[in-house]
Amino acid sequence: MVLIDEKKFLDIYRKMDYTRKFENQVMSAVDKGEIKCPVYLSIGQEAISSTLSVFYKPDLIFTQHRGHSVYLAYGGDIGKLIDELLGKDSGCNRGRGGSPGIQDLGIGMIGHHGLIGENVPIAVGAALGDPSKKVLCVFGDGAAEEDYVFTAMGFAVTHKLPVFFVCEDNNLSILTKKSERRSWELTDATKAIGMPSANIPDDPFVIAEYVKEFRNNLPAFLNCRTCRHRWHTGTGEDGKPEKDRLEIFREELIKNGLEHKIYRTEQLNGVEVEKLWKEHLQKQ
Amino acid sequence: MERTLAETIKEITKKHLEENNGLIMGQCLTAVGWVNHTVPDCENIIELPMIDVAGSGIVAGAALVGRRPIFVIRFQDFINLNSSFIVDYAAKTKYLFGYGTPIFIRALSTEGKGAGPTHSAISHSYFMHVPGIKVCSPMTPGEYQEIWDEFMKDDCPMYVSEHRHSFNQTKELEDIILPNADITLYGISASRFNMIEAAKELEKKNIKCNLSHILWLKPLSLDRMIKPLKESKLGLVIDSDFEIAGASQSIAYELMKQTGYRVEALGAEDRPTGTYERYENGTPKVEKIVEKTKNLLKKK
Ligand SMILES: Cc1ncc(C[n+]2csc(CCOP(=O)(O)OP(=O)(O)O)c2C)c(N)n1
Numbered sequence A: 001m002v003l004i005d006e007k008k009f010l011d012i013y014r015k016m017d018y019t020r021k022f023e024n025q026v027m028s029a030v031d032k033g034e035i036k037c038p039v040y041l042s043i044g045q046e047a048i049s050s051t052l053s054v055f056y057k058p059d060l061i062f063t064q065h066r067g068h069s070v071y072l073a074y075g076g077d078i079g080k081l082i083d084e085l086l087g088k089d090s091g092c093n094r095g096r097g098g099s100p101g102i103q104d105l106g107i108g109m110i111g112h113h114g115l116i117g118e119n120v121p122i123a124v125g126a127a128l129g130d131p132s133k134k135v136l137c138v139f140g141d142g143a144a145e146e147d148y149v150f151t152a153m154g155f156a157v158t159h160k161l162p163v164f165f166v167c168e169d170n171n172l173s174i175l176t177k178k179s180e181r182r183s184w185e186l187t188d189a190t191k192a193i194g195m196p197s198a199n200i201p202d203d204p205f206v207i208a209e210y211v212k213e214f215r216n217n218l219p220a221f222l223n224c225r226t227c228r229h230r231w232h233t234g235t236g237e238d239g240k241p242e243k244d245r246l247e248i249f250r251e252e253l254i255k256n257g258l259e260h261k262i263y264r265t266e267q268l269n270g271v272e273v274e275k276l277w278k279e280h281l282q283k284q
Numbered sequence B: 001m002e003r004t005l006a007e008t009i010k011e012i013t014k015k016h017l018e019e020n021n022g023l024i025m026g027q028c029l030t031a032v033g034w035v036n037h038t039v040p041d042c043e044n045i046i047e048l049p050m051i052d053v054a055g056s057g058i059v060a061g062a063a064l065v066g067r068r069p070i071f072v073i074r075f076q077d078f079i080n081l082n083s084s085f086i087v088d089y090a091a092k093t094k095y096l097f098g099y100g101t102p103i104f105i106r107a108l109s110t111e112g113k114g115a116g117p118t119h120s121a122i123s124h125s126y127f128m129h130v131p132g133i134k135v136c137s138p139m140t141p142g143e144y145q146e147i148w149d150e151f152m153k154d155d156c157p158m159y160v161s162e163h164r165h166s167f168n169q170t171k172e173l174e175d176i177i178l179p180n181a182d183i184t185l186y187g188i189s190a191s192r193f194n195m196i197e198a199a200k201e202l203e204k205k206n207i208k209c210n211l212s213h214i215l216w217l218k219p220l221s222l223d224r225m226i227k228p229l230k231e232s233k234l235g236l237v238i239d240s241d242f243e244i245a246g247a248s249q250s251i252a253y254e255l256m257k258q259t260g261y262r263v264e265a266l267g268a269e270d271r272p273t274g275t276y277e278r279y280e281n282g283t284p285k286v287e288k289i290v291e292k293t294k295n296l297l298k299k300k
């Protein structure tokens, strides 16, 4: 394979690796008791927001509880995220929101209050209220089932609102599999009402193609099938994950001759993440 | 060995599902601890998708055709989304159409450990405001059996305000009436546990408290509650739900109206809850109950 957009894909990898390293620090802080509140880790799911952020630049971002990867990929203030997880007044929500409520208005990212899928109608309303703003709305496969989600997407179609809907489909709502909850895919429903939609794996190369196609044709919907590595809340794990997209993507980039650039990126990320965590933990 | 409240709920549920053709419906019932070990592994469990609006409508339909569903709301906060079919349908069919919609709504709550703004609500007061529904808050195995038997007696929906802090409870909580008590403390939900601790603290300071446990919020039966108040001539109703326009204020008012004695209320503060400890709200802490009691006695 010839990599056309080498720089862009390296950037995606940089973000994925950064997020993974960040989340590893979160895990260590949780395990040491430095973080005392529930955390919702993005480990395993980094590819989606990392790729989106390279190809789609929204003015407003609405996520749900599992938002660390979106926050980091879109360049949210990392120090404030660490402080929020540590429960400090200097955190991005002054210690009131914790991991599920993170926001950074500097990148247009609005905090999530904790009710699954409610960010979807809210995102649609924001796009209606200010049509000059492009919106990104990220939710999970559980949220996709909430009554108000499809209805709000339909409203976005009717009013041709510039919202990019993205479902991080990890096949789980807490620990209940999709097959135990429903027999349908949301993309079939959104296609039926005329919204550009696709149900794809969380492979950056595939996501990139669709984002490029959809971003000027909003509203649109991407359901990205991904794999959460850790428990719904906290740092525990149920055995080895089915796949590790970060690892797969890394191998592909290496096959494309990017080995040295990858090593360098990993090294720089490692140093930066560690330094930031150290600084912020010492500030405590 | 004594049965915990969680085991009691599980046994009652199992019997209902296996012997009454009953149903239990809710989200994520059969994963991660099976709702704090209160859900049995047996037939008639329906996993609802993440549908927090239509969900209670589906439950109401099942109730209409006689399945007497137990509807689990894993966090009381989600009741806001789920309440339309409860408030506007289940609670009204008896009045409108002559038949009830008996749903046993298990609304769980929790506090602390970062539960935060939308996973720490205790919302029984809302439902006291609604005609056509019974409201209670059982904290012991015996109380749970009592409310279940009551549910099975007629076709009225019932809002059961549960609190995870009570799930390991094995003992019953008895009222205490002391001669010459200074005050009667009334407790609702998890605040009953703090009320007991507060009474111990107050006793060290020679303040004698009657303790009265409130299980039924609606219909409210005042008879048992009035007797200790007549002795102490001063009362305080403590609740884990919000104080403002809530169960504590409402019951304090009823007690005052019936007896003419001063009764005040103490509940959660009128502000949202934050994630970290310093922003928590909810069940009044022991120290707060102690302080409030002392202040009331100064005015007596
Ligand atoms: C309205 C509402 N219902 C239920 C919940 C409880 N809850 C929190 S996260 C979650 C699972 C969400 O699954 P999904 O949307 O797929 O996100 P994921 O955790 O997999 O990223 C549930 C059911 C909630 N927070 N809000």
Ligand SMILES: [Mg+2]
Pocket (backbone or CB within 6 Å): A140, A141, A142, A168, A169, A170, A171, A172, A173, A174
């Ligand atoms: Mg999911």
